[in-house]
Amino acid sequence: MTAASERSKLVYFFGAGQAEGDRGMRDRLGGKGANLAEMTGMGIPVPPGFTISTEVCTVFMESGGQYPAELRPEVDEAFARMEQLLGRRFGDEERPLMVSVRSGAAVSMPGMMDTVLNLGLNDRTVEGLARDSGNPRFALDAYRRLLQMYGDVVLGIPHDRFERPLAAAKEAAGVEHDSQLGEGPLRALVREFLEIIRRGGRTFPQEPHDQLWGAIAAVFTSWGSRRATHYRRKCGIPDTLGTAVNVQGMVFGNLGEDSxxxxxxxxxxxxxxxxxxxxxxxxxxxxxxxxxxxxxxxxxxxxxxxxxxxxxxxxxxxxxxxxxxxxxxxxxxxxxxxxxxxxxxxxxxxxxGKRSAAAAVRSAVEMVAEGLIDEATAVGRIDPGQLQTLLHPSIDESASFEVLATGLAASPGAASGQVVFTADEAAELGEAGEQVVLVRRETSPEDIHGMTAAQAILTARGGTTSHAAVVARGMGKCCVAGCKEIDILPDGSAFSVGAVTVRKGDWITLDGSTGRVILGRVATRPSELQGEFRTVMEWCDRFRRLGVRANADTPHDARQAIEFGAEGIGLCRTEHMFFDEERILLVRRMIFAASNSARRAAIDGLRPLQRGDFADIFRAMGGRPVTIRLLDPPLHEFLPHEGDDLSPVAAGLGVSTSELRSTIARLAEANPMLGHRGCRLGITYPEITEMQARAMGEAACDVAAEGVEVALEVMVPLVGVARELALQAAVIRRVIDEVLAERGAELGYTIGTMIELPRACVTADEIAREAQFFSFGTNDLTQTVFGLSRDDSGKFLQVYLDEAIYPADPFAVLDEAGVGRLIRMAVELGRSARPDLKVGICGEHGGDPASVAFCHRAGLDYVSCSPFRVPVARLAAAQAALAESGDAGRRVAEERLAAR
CATH class of the missing domain: 3.30.470.20 (ATP-grasp fold, B domain)
Structure with missing residues (x-):
């Protein structure tokens, strides 16, 4: 076959050990078709069939449902080969051939697109199948299934219109399962299903080839269905891939007890x-x-x-x-x-196989030990986004709780939530910030939006390979499946287990690792990281170039970060230390001070508290770098909110409620995000910067005197003009150097800035002359670049995502085209003025895998994220290094790591 004819080929045959495709043709044949061809070529028993390429899907979707002219002749030729191999003919009344029509995209999307089985049966061929198989019950059951699937998938008749008479037939026959229905009830169901289709204004095609082309069109159309589109958005799968269609001779598992x-x-x-x-x-x-x-x-x-x-x-x-x-x-x-x-x-x-994070890590390590894969392949195979589920809590077995029922452990983890019975309820409450557990008899692909919103999923039917289990594992959601003990009321208002009734809105807890369903909320424990996890993290650290730090404001956060492998603290937010009752009173006294001396007295009261906090964090970090950001938020954030009871606060401050109300009004800002905050606060109230610098210097000296190394980095926030940083840096150096002189100590420290304004990016060369490091605050940088408030964007952001105005939530995934371009510019300008400039990122983007990969490509030195996202960042950084240039990239990563 010439290259030109190969390119124009639309149908690929497989069967009897011969295949026209292989696993390397996923983009053209889809994952299912490519693997069917591969297995056939390996000599594994696969029913013969053919695959219609993804190219046809693209034409079909773009042309409003038209097929390429050359498709039908290729399908007819492939059908003839299949008929010859199987010794049956499509539509033959004596030895009818039946086929399945299944989707198969290049990227697996389990249950998201449509399938039709038993195509080729009609009122005449069903009798021939009954004679040929010697099993009329089997033939009628196959026809009943075809009518039900074709009516739903192709003709658009709601699924429950078929389910109701099927349930009634089982009840009348006194049986529980479809497989227990006899020939008579099945024949009656066939007649009723045909009538349901007729009443729905549709006609079931008796011509098998019409059935075939209707099913092919339905599969292509399902690529654009709501559930498939939602799944692709959730998983970052491009809409342009399209799906292949696999037409395959039927083999039957419902021919009797030997099937x-x-x-x-x-x-x-x-x-x-x-x-x-x-x-x-x-x-x-x-x-x-x-x-x-x-x-x-x-x-x-x-x-x-x-x-x-x-x-x-x-x-x-x-x-x-x-x-x-x-x-x-x-x-x-x-x-x-x-x-x-x-x-x-x-x-x-x-x-x-889709797998939980625990299975991904364990199987990767064991396959390396077995010699199946190397360490780089193992690291590349684990999904960074899924890895965080390993760090999620499990049931605290020392707590007292009542196990209501036990199902199958379908997806690990533990979660509590209020019971809901529909996907729409789950989505609505989840959007409102409520924790919910979605309880269903079984889930279907139509439930994907509710499964996404739920903390956990519980099903009464199905097993550990059911739709609910597979999707939950892929999402990292806790799931208990096949819990036969629960009986869901027909109106979907409650479920019962024996004499216990659990109503909508009641709280339950699921343990996806054991299958337990527990009444009420139950205490949980943090995950204990296993040996395989630590092995994978060691491999990641060997391969990555990018450093990984954590955002931590307390010694507890710092210790947690170290346990997860953080190499330092990239952001310590000092304002978070002020919000307990004792400290916030001192901050408020500072705000209400009538004189400089009164203000300094209040500030001096804060210094020993900050000094103690800093010292504890330095001790916890044991010589690792600690980046401490000066006070950032506007002062009004430390005052009561409008509508709060002001009397107790006023009494504590020794002022009247009217004075308090007047001060709140005076400090209120129309746009506080762009107001009197950050370095602007330190410049107008330099005594605040002085207090914080002295607390840092004293804490560093105290800890150094204990024999613990200290690596202090002082970060000035919201700098937009180099002069702002110069003024604040002068205060910081003067005060810390005074402390060192008083203590007779030597301490190296650096001063840098948080880059979170567009002006700072485009004048980064000027700012770098004053800064020893940059740390991009991508939360605020995203807000200022987009002109978009993170607090208010939820009102319309989903519309922007649905309309593909934004490819992703810019506060979750770094916008490379806009924000990313400014970051690249700032790095280049900054290092042109100061070649040894250290550059990091400390917004929550630092834990997003795609954003970490961008940071690697942009030449940053480190990322910083919340402690629980540190392992995600380590893995994503390793994958970015390995993706850079294969084995050469791996060697470069190792060399850079050794030099770090």
Whole structure:
């Protein structure tokens, strides 16, 4: 085949050990299609079929639902090959061929797009299938499923219109599961489903090829569905990728007790333990497992005789061998779908398995030990955003609590919240800042917005490979699935467990590591980091160039930061030390002072308190750099808010309530973010800067005298003009040098500034002549560049994200095009004036993986973030270094680390 004809090819066939594609063609064939082709080429039993390329999806979406002219002939040719291999014909009334139509994007989006099974059945072929299989019940069940799926996915008939008569039929027959319905009830359901479609103003196509093209169009259309779009936004997947469509000969797990369907992972996706893991159902189709319609059985032996290993030992052995081959071939955890048809194993899919953060870390370390991957691959494979879930709390077992029920441990962690029963309720309350637990019989892809908002998810049905479990693990959400003990009331107002009723709004706690459902709120404990985690972090530190510090305002925060691997404090906010009752009274006395002497007396009362705080932080950091920011917020933030009871405050200050009210009004500002704050406060009240500088100097001398090294960095906030920094730096140097002279001590310290104004960025060369370091305060820099208040942006930000005006929330992910360009300019200008200028970032962007990667590329020296995001930043910094230029980048990272 020529290169030109290969480029124009739209349909790729696979079957009988031969495939026209491979795993390297994900962009064209999607992940599912590429892996089906790869498995076929490996000789693994895969039902034959073909993949329609993602290029067709792009044409279909851009042309309003039109296909390329050459598509139909290629599909017809591939169909003929499939029919020849299977010995069946599409639409034949004696030996009908049935096919599935499934989506398959280049990036896995589990459950977000549509699937239709059993295409090819109609009123005539269903009778032929009954004769050919010798099982009329199976044929009618397959037709019933097709009508239900096609009616919902392709014709747009609401799913519950089919569910209601199905539930009524089971109730009338006195059975619990679909698989227990007999031939008579199924035949009646087929007639009723056809009538439901007719009453909905639609017609079920009796011509199989019309069914096929309707299903293909539905899959392409589902790429633009609300749930798929929401998932892509959540996961940062581009809308331009499109999806492929996989058309594949059906194999059936619902032909009887020697047939089954299931999902398997080559390692436990919650823990990473190296053993085959998964679930299956006898006499069922694959959607039954994924949708959570029935609670499945484990694959591995569990002692009660229900496992695949016990019921079908030969099939289990073959599946274990296939899993081992695939993991070694792909060198990663695989998530497989399989069907057993009358004792014969078929593989329907393999893909990289989604896993919890704990499983990602453990499997990465163990695969390095097994020789499957190297350390760089292990580091590159772990999602930095997911890593933070390892640091989340677990249930405090010493607390007293009542376990209400136990389900399956589907996604680890612990979370409490108020019970809600719909995704819309979860989204609404979550947006209002409430903690909620979403409780459902089973989740569906339509629930994605509610799952995103919830702290945890609880389902009555489904297993650890159900939609709820897979999505929760990917999001790092706690999830308990398949909790059969809970009975949700039909009106969705409450659920019961025996005699206990839990109503909407009641609090429960979920333990996703054990499957426990607990009444009320329960105390939790911080995560204990395991050995594998520390190993991965050591690898990250070897590869990264970028330093990682923490934002910490207390000794406790400082110790927490060190435990998570911080190399220093990049931001210590001194104002946070003033908000307890004793200290805020002194600040208020300073504000109300009628004379300089009174103001100094109040300030002198604050100095020993600040000195003690600084000393404790220096001790905790043990010689690591500590960047202390001078007082930043405007003074009115230390006064009561309008509407508060002013009498107690006025009495404590010895002033009247009218005087207090008058002072609050006088200090109020129309736009305090751009008002009398930062260095402006220190310039107008230099005694504040003097007090803080003296407290720092005295604390440093006290700790140094104890034999503990101190690395003090003093940061002046909100500098926009070099002269502002020069004036404040002169005060700081004079005072600290006075302290050193008084103590007869020697102490090295540096003075720098927080770059958070556009003017500071464009005049950074002038400012650098006065500063020994820059630290970008990207929270305020983002506000001033966008002209956007972080406090008020929530009123319209979601609209901007939905309309793709902003690609992401600029306060969460650094805006590289605007804010980033100013940062690059400031770094270049600053280092042109002072080549040894140290440059960092201390906004919360310092813990965002994409923003950390930008900081690496922009040549910053370090990032600083909250303590719990330090491991995320370490991993993201390592990945940025490795991405720079492969192995060469790795060597550079190691060299720079050694020099740091």
């Amino acid at each position: 089954a369907t299931g999902v398997a992972f080559t390692r436990d996706p919650s823990t990473g333990v190296c053993e085959l893991y998964g679930e299956y159902l006898v006499n069922a189709q694959g959607e039954d497992v994924v949708a959570g319609i029935r609670t499945p059985h484990p694959i591995r032996r569990n002692g009660d005789g229900t496992s695949l290993e016990e019921r079908m030992p030969g099939t289990f052995s073959e599946l274990a061998q296939v899993c081992d081959r695939l993991e070694r071939h792909y060198r990663d955890i695989q998530d497989l779908e399989f069907t057993v048809e009358r004792g014969r194993l078929w593989l329907l899919q393999t893909r990289t």
